[in-house]
Amino acid sequence: MSETIALSQTRPSRPHVLGKLAAGAVIGLILFFLILPTLIVIPISFNSAPYIEFPPSGLTLKWYSEFFSDPDWMAAMLFSLRIAFFTTISATIIGTLAAIALVRGDLPGKSLVLGLALSPLIVPHIIMAIALYLFFAPLRLTGNFFGFLLAHTMLTIPYVVIAVSASLQRFDPVLEMAALNCGANRGRAFFEIVLPHITPGVVTGAVFAFVSSFDEATVAFFISGIEGKTITRKLFEDIDFNLTPVIAVVSTIIVAISIILMGAIRLAQNRTSTSQLGETAGAIQL
Amino acid sequence: MKGARVTVREIVKRYGAVTAVEGISIDVKAGEFLSLLGPSGSGKTTLLMMIAGFELPTAGLIEIGARDVTYVAPNRRNVGMVFQKYALFPHMSVNDNVAFPLRMRKIDKAEITRRVGEALAMVQLDAYGRRAPAQLSGGQQQRVALARALVFEPPVLLMDEPLGALDKKLREQLQIEIKSLQQRLGVTVIYVTHDQEEALTMSDRIAVMNDGQVAQIGSPASLYGEPASPFVADFIGKMNFLPVEYIGSEKASHRIRVTDASTLSVTRSLSGRSFELSPGLSLQAAIRPENISLAPRGSGGPDAVAGTVNTSIYLGTHQTLLVNVDGRSGPPLHIQASASRDLAAFARGDEVDILFQADAIHLFSGKGDGK
Amino acid sequence: MSSLDVSSVNPAPAPRFARLFVVTGTSGRYPPLLTAVLLLPLLLLLFFSFLYPVGRMLVGSLFDPGFTLDNYLRMFNEPLYLKVLLRTLWIAFATTVGAFVLGYPVAFAMARAGSRLTLLIAACVLIPLWTSVLVRSYAWIVLLQRKGVLNDILVGTGIVEQPLKLIYTEGAVIVAMTHVMLPFMVLPIYAALRTIPKELPQAAANLGAGTFTTFARIILPLSLPGVFAGALMTFILALGFYVTPALLGGPQTLMMATLIGQQTTIMLDWPFAGALATVLLVVTLVLTFMFRRVLATSRGFANV
Numbered sequence: 001m002s003e004t005i006a007l008s009q010t011r012p013s014r015p016h017v018l019g020k021l022a023a024g025a026v027i028g029l030i031l032f033f034l035i036l037p038t039l040i041v042i043p044i045s046f047n048s049a050p051y052i053e054f055p056p057s058g059l060t061l062k063w064y065s066e067f068f069s070d071p072d073w074m075a076a077m078l079f080s081l082r083i084a085f086f087t088t089i090s091a092t093i094i095g096t097l098a099a100i101a102l103v104r105g106d107l108p109g110k111s112l113v114l115g116l117a118l119s120p121l122i123v124p125h126i127i128m129a130i131a132l133y134l135f136f137a138p139l140r141l142t143g144n145f146f147g148f149l150l151a152h153t154m155l156t157i158p159y160v161v162i163a164v165s166a167s168l169q170r171f172d173p174v175l176e177m178a179a180l181n182c183g184a185n186r187g188r189a190f191f192e193i194v195l196p197h198i199t200p201g202v203v204t205g206a207v208f209a210f211v212s213s214f215d216e217a218t219v220a221f222f223i224s225g226i227e228g229k230t231i232t233r234k235l236f237e238d239i240d241f242n243l244t245p246v247i248a249v250v251s252t253i254i255v256a257i258s259i260i261l262m263g264a265i266r267l268a269q270n271r272t273s274t275s276q277l278g279e280t281a282g283a284i285q286l
Numbered sequence: 287m288k289g290a291r292v293t294v295r296e297i298v299k300r301y302g303a304v305t306a307v308e309g310i311s312i313d314v315k316a317g318e319f320l321s322l323l324g325p326s327g328s329g330k331t332t333l334l335m336m337i338a339g340f341e342l343p344t345a346g347l348i349e350i351g352a353r354d355v356t357y358v359a360p361n362r363r364n365v366g367m368v369f370q371k372y373a374l375f376p377h378m379s380v381n382d383n384v385a386f387p388l389r390m391r392k393i394d395k396a397e398i399t400r401r402v403g404e405a406l407a408m409v410q411l412d413a414y415g416r417r418a419p420a421q422l423s424g425g426q427q428q429r430v431a432l433a434r435a436l437v438f439e440p441p442v443l444l445m446d447e448p449l450g451a452l453d454k455k456l457r458e459q460l461q462i463e464i465k466s467l468q469q470r471l472g473v474t475v476i477y478v479t480h481d482q483e484e485a486l487t488m489s490d491r492i493a494v495m496n497d498g499q500v501a502q503i504g505s506p507a508s509l510y511g512e513p514a515s516p517f518v519a520d521f522i523g524k525m526n527f528l529p530v531e532y533i534g535s536e537k538a539s540h541r542i543r544v545t546d547a548s549t550l551s552v553t554r555s556l557s558g559r560s561f562e563l564s565p566g567l568s569l570q571a572a573i574r575p576e577n578i579s580l581a582p583r584g585s586g587g588p589d590a591v592a593g594t595v596n597t598s599i600y601l602g603t604h605q606t607l608l609v610n611v612d613g614r615s616g617p618p619l620h621i622q623a624s625a626s627r628d629l630a631a632f633a634r635g636d637e638v639d640i641l642f643q644a645d646a647i648h649l650f651s652g653k654g655d656g657k
Numbered sequence: 658m659s660s661l662d663v664s665s666v667n668p669a670p671a672p673r674f675a676r677l678f679v680v681t682g683t684s685g686r687y688p689p690l691l692t693a694v695l696l697l698p699l700l701l702l703l704f705f706s707f708l709y710p711v712g713r714m715l716v717g718s719l720f721d722p723g724f725t726l727d728n729y730l731r732m733f734n735e736p737l738y739l740k741v742l743l744r745t746l747w748i749a750f751a752t753t754v755g756a757f758v759l760g761y762p763v764a765f766a767m768a769r770a771g772s773r774l775t776l777l778i779a780a781c782v783l784i785p786l787w788t789s790v791l792v793r794s795y796a797w798i799v800l801l802q803r804k805g806v807l808n809d810i811l812v813g814t815g816i817v818e819q820p821l822k823l824i825y826t827e828g829a830v831i832v833a834m835t836h837v838m839l840p841f842m843v844l845p846i847y848a849a850l851r852t853i854p855k856e857l858p859q860a861a862a863n864l865g866a867g868t869f870t871t872f873a874r875i876i877l878p879l880s881l882p883g884v885f886a887g888a889l890m891t892f893i894l895a896l897g898f899y900v901t902p903a904l905l906g907g908p909q910t911l912m913m914a915t916l917i918g919q920q921t922t923i924m925l926d927w928p929f930a931g932a933l934a935t936v937l938l939v940v941t942l943v944l945t946f947m948f949r950r951v952l953a954t955s956r957g958f959a960n961v
Contacts, residue, residue: 016868027766030759031781034839037796038788040806044799052799052806098699104685105692113696116703122945124897126914127934130921131710134717134931154706157699173685177340178373180360182434183390186691189361192386196377215789218899222921232791239795239904248799251792262787340685 038255045248052245063245073234073250080231083145084214087152091209094153095160096202100194102161103168118158125218128155133222143225151223152213159212160205167201200269207265211258289317289474290351290441292337297346299332299498306332307343308498314476316441319468321477321485323521324495330478331446333495337476338444339363350442361390366435366443366473370450372427374419380406380430381415387438405437406430408467425456432464436471443468445477449484461487482522486510494518516650519572526575526619528611530649532567539644542571545613548591553644570650575606575622577646580632586639593619595636607632609640711938718931728932738916742936745913748831748902749895753842755835756891757884760842764883765876767843768850786840794904797833798824801905825907833901838894842887849883850876889948893941913937 045063047056067073095117101107102114120128132151133142141147171194179189195202217232224233235250292314299307307329314320322330335341337348339360348356355363374383384405388398406412409429419427428448435443445464449457465488468475479485485492486506493503494517502514506522513519516527530550533541539551540563552571581590592612599606608618619640632638687695718728732738767778785793800806801823808820823829853876861871899914906915913933920930 023762023766027762027778030763031778033759033836034763034785035781037793037800037836038785040796040799041792052802052804094698094702097695101687101692101695105687105689105695107689107692107696110692113700116707117699120707122893122941124894124899124914124937124941126897126899126917127711127714127938128707129899130917130930130934131714132706133921134714134927135710150702150706154702157702172371172373174369174371174373175375177360177685178367178369178375179386180340181338181363181365181367182387183361183364183438184386185359185361188390193375211787215791217789217791221899222918232789235791235795236900236904239791239798243798247795251789251795254789254792258787258789259784262783266783 041248041251041255044245045252047245047248050245052243052248063249067246067249067253070246073231073246076229076231076234079145079228080214083148083152083230084210086145086149087156087213088206088210090149090153091156091160091213092202092206095157095205095209096164096198098157099161099164099168099201100190103165104173114161117161120155121158125155125216129219129222132219136223142223143228145228147223148220148228148230151219152216155216155219156209156212159208160202163205163208164198164201167198171197204265204269207261211261215254215258288441289472291316291349292442292474292476293347293349294333294337295347295349297333297336297348298344299329299336299341300344305498307336309346310495310498310500312493312500312503314474317472317474319465319475319477319488319490321479321489321492322495323479323482323485323492324501325480325521328495329498330480330495334444334446334476334478337442338365338367364438364440366438366440368428368431368435368443368445368448370447372419372424372431374427374430374434376419378419379415380411380417380419380422383419383430384415384434384437387434391438401437405433408436409433409463424452425460428452428460429463432467436467436473440473442474442476445475447478447480450479450481457484458487464488486522492522494521496521513572513648516570516572516652519648519650524575524620524622525572526578528571528573528619530569530571532563532565532569532649534565535563540649542569542647542649544571544591545611547613548589550589550591550642550647551644552647552649554647554649568652570652572648572650573642573646575620577643578619578621579623579641579643580607580609580621581639581641583637583639586641589644590639590641593638593640595632595634595638598633609638611640612637714927714931715935718928718935721928728929729936731929732932732936738933741911741913741916744827744910745896748827748834748910748912749892751831752834752838752895753888753891755831756838756842757888759835760839760887761846761884763839764843764846764850764880767847782840782843785836790837790900791904793837794833794901797829797836797901797905801829801832824905825910827906827910830902830906830910830912833905834895834898837898837901838891841890841894845886845890846880846883849880849886853879885948889944893944897937897941 043056044052046059046061047053048058048060048062049056098113098117102110102117107113128151132147136142136144136147175193175197176189179193180186184192215232216230217236220230220232221236224230231250231254235247235254238244238247292312294310294312294314297307297310298305310329310333312320322333324330332341336343337350339355339358339362343356346356347354350363350365374380375386378386381402384402385398388401393401402415403412406415409432411426411429411433414422414426414430419430422430431448448464449460452460461484464475477485477488489506491503491505492509494501494509496517501521502509502518504512509518509522513522513525519525520527528544531543533543533549535541536551539553541549541551543549550571580593580595581587583592593609594612595607596610596618597608599608604622604624607621609621610618621640719725721727732742763778763782767775767782770778798805802808803820803822803824805823807823811817812820857875857879858871861875866874897914898912899918902910902912903915903918906912911919914937917930917933917937920926920933924930
């Protein structure tokens with residue numbers, strides 16, 4: 001557009017070129033500001049010095065071996081992975097059923113249920129964190145796998161509902177009617193006809209659920225226990241009290257898991273427009 | 287495959303305050319081809335959906351064969367259905383699409399293969415089994431949909447404007463194919479369409495629907511020749527409407543005034559009309575284009591109406607003239623004759639005598655609205 | 658014959674069951690009972706993990722043990738807590754402004770650039786979004802601490818002689834939160850900018866409007882819905898943010914979320930924590946409800 005404007009104007013074009021360069025530089029700086037905090041943890045995790053140093057003076061893998069041989073870190077990592085895995089399963093199943101009901105069902109008060117299902121995106125996590133803490137503590141459910149499963153399924157279900165709803169909107173209900181007419185019962189019509197069409201949305205929702213459960217810090221901070229501790233809770237404690245390069249290792253691993261999974265989804269769904277994906281993505285990590 | 291009768295009794299469907307179908311009763315005979323014909327919003331698709339089981343009637347009864355299916359789930363009705371936009375499963379091959387109803391019925395594999403082959407051969411697509419639906423043309427996709435709906439040998443086949451998305455030539459070809467297939471298999475067909483030509487071509491009987499009710503049901507010839515209301519008269523074939531005034535009756539005929547200068551006699555029986563006749567009553571006269579002829583001005587005799595030729599259209603097999611009735615506004619009369627007749631002699635601006643065939647004038651109550 | 662008898666004796670159950678459960682409604686929609694059954698697991702989950710715990714906390718803040726409003730009055734009577742509330746509003750506002758100032762140019766560039774450049778910018782916006790907030794807060798500590806990267810550069814180049822106190826300040830919290838919120842600002846603005854027809858600015862230019870006029874009169878007004886949506890989202894999320902202020906803020910930068918956490922785990926004053934959380938929740942919900950149209954346009958909630 002700026003080219004068209006430049007052509008149609010009588011002013012000389014030199015200030016425009018300079019202006020463009022300046023604008024480009026400003027935008028480049030902002031992008032640098034955006035991306036720097038994600039990338040900086042990577043070189044630090046390979047730095048040989050025991051304190052934080054940038055740029056690194058030498059390369060080493062010793063912090064990685066320290067991380068992988070530390071039973072506390074490993075226990076937290078496995079606990080987090082276990083929670084994320086089962087959260088993904090429960091959130092995907094419950095969220096997919098709900099999305100089908102919300103998109104295709106006839107029920108008064110549907111929009112209320114939708115608002116409720118999506119509210120974990122808006123309601124501050126600190127509120128859910130202490131509400132769950134006050135609920136779980138007397139029941140000795142802090143640090144408990146099932147407590148986490150309940151909390152994280154609730155926190156991650158909006159992503160599944162949004163992603164599955166989006167692909168259901170593109171599914172033509174007449175195909176399901178045709179399947180019923182051919183003699184399929186509801187279950188078979190779902191598995192043979194509906195599910196193959198909404199698989200991309202289900203997978204997207206599942207990946208978002210996994211990543212956001214694995215990355216979730218606030219609620220995990222409050223409902224972790226001495227024994228049952230997620231990697232984010234352990235990371236939180238160590239950042240506050242024990243700032244070693246191992247933290248950079250953990251950060252790098254967390255970043256790698258998130259970006260690899262999300263990037264894979266992004267590539268797999270290239271047909272989906274950038275903004276649409278961005279909006280689903282935008283919901284993550286609040 | 288033998289057709290079953292379908293009985294629709296006093297069916298009502300309401301959505302809140304809106305009534306989509308209002309007390310329809312139809313008996314479809316076994317092996318009959320019945321069309322539900324009507325404009326959009328007339329309730330024809332709603333009625334079909336209730337027969338298929340995708341909608342529940344608010345009141346009434348639906349039977350297929352001797353079985354009450356009013357509240358039976360769609361997957362247990364055992365009726366075939368062809369949808370408007372084919373509704374083929376895009377992630378399955380043509381073979382798998384046609385095999386789907388058989389798989390749902392737990393038929394063994396060898397039998398499925400055999401019957402899928404037969405069904406595809408029936409619609410001349412035996413060579414296309416491995417293709418994906420998206421690789422076929424619209425006409426081919428509709429044939430696959432037909433094969434899928436017939437492969438499990440249902441006694442009743444429902445079709446919801448199945449040819450609406452196709453171009454005219456293909457549509458006419460498929461109309462003939464579907465009709466001959468139906469006659470060969472003896473399956474009962476209920477066919478929804480808004481295209482009156484399609485309904486006339488294919489049906490044993492047509493139910494003309496309007497505002498959620500059956501306006502008239504009968505054979506194509508009876509609907510065309512004996513329309514029961516102006517709506518049916520207008521919807522089936524081309525019809526000219528003229529507002530006229532009733533003058534009186536004389537023996538076997540009635541006299542009506544068309545313009546200030548001209549009156550006509552109608553020899554058609556008015557039995558079965560629900561309105562009282564009295565001199566001065568406003569009526570609608572309706573007459574088909576082929577029942578009007580022209581003569582040079584002054585040679586038409588006593589019952590002629592003066593008119594002026596507006597347009598002459600040559601249509602190959604026949605010719606249509608649009609003629610204005612002198613002394614009267616409103617749309618011109620359509621007059622049709624085979625091209626070989628001497629209508630060709632008339633041209634725009636010619637003053638003519640219009641001759642109405644006295645036994646082909648239908649009289650309906652109410653003021654004509656200039657149709 | 659027998660079936661006739663049965664249906665005449667008891668005609669109601671079959672139709673009612675079918676109407677609620679078996680048959681699809683208009684254009685393949687699911688009947689109410691089936692819909693309810695599909696929603697049941699979600700409703701159970703939300704009840705036990707969300708409605709009940711939050712409701713319990715709310716009730717807890719009002720009884721001590723008899724009904725009392727003390728916990729709420731305390732918040733407004735003690736200057737310390739009022740200050741925290743005002744600071745929270747101020748930091749959320751500053752974050753929103755910061756995210757707008759930095760986010761608009763990025764969204765604009767993303768909407769106008771060629772497809773490859775757009776992809777690059779999109780990656781720079783999405784990758785931080787996919788990075789754990791905890792990791793990003795840690796990164797800001799690395800960058801801003803006394804012996805951190807930024808101080809190294811400042812001292813090394815001789816701009817300052819002594820390392821600056823950058824971390825545990827309000828500025829650090831605002832910068833880091835701006836960073837966290839930036840994608841939420843960029844994406845809705847980008848979505849709004851993309852819907853502006855390309856011909857519009859061209860037409861304005863043809864009519865003699867300069868670059869600035871075109872921007873101020875055409876592009877900016879048309880992108881305002883995106884700006885509102887992004888700003889509102891940023892503000893609402895910033896109000897309740899926990900991780901970043903907890904790690905990067907000091908005692909002087911206490912915010913609502915950190916105060917709630919402190920009251921819960923350190924002071925063990927649960928009713929007061931509940932009261933603070935309730936106020937935060939009410940503010941969030943009121944904002945969301947008042948502006949739900951604005952939010953819906955940007956996040957596709959409306960068409961879910």
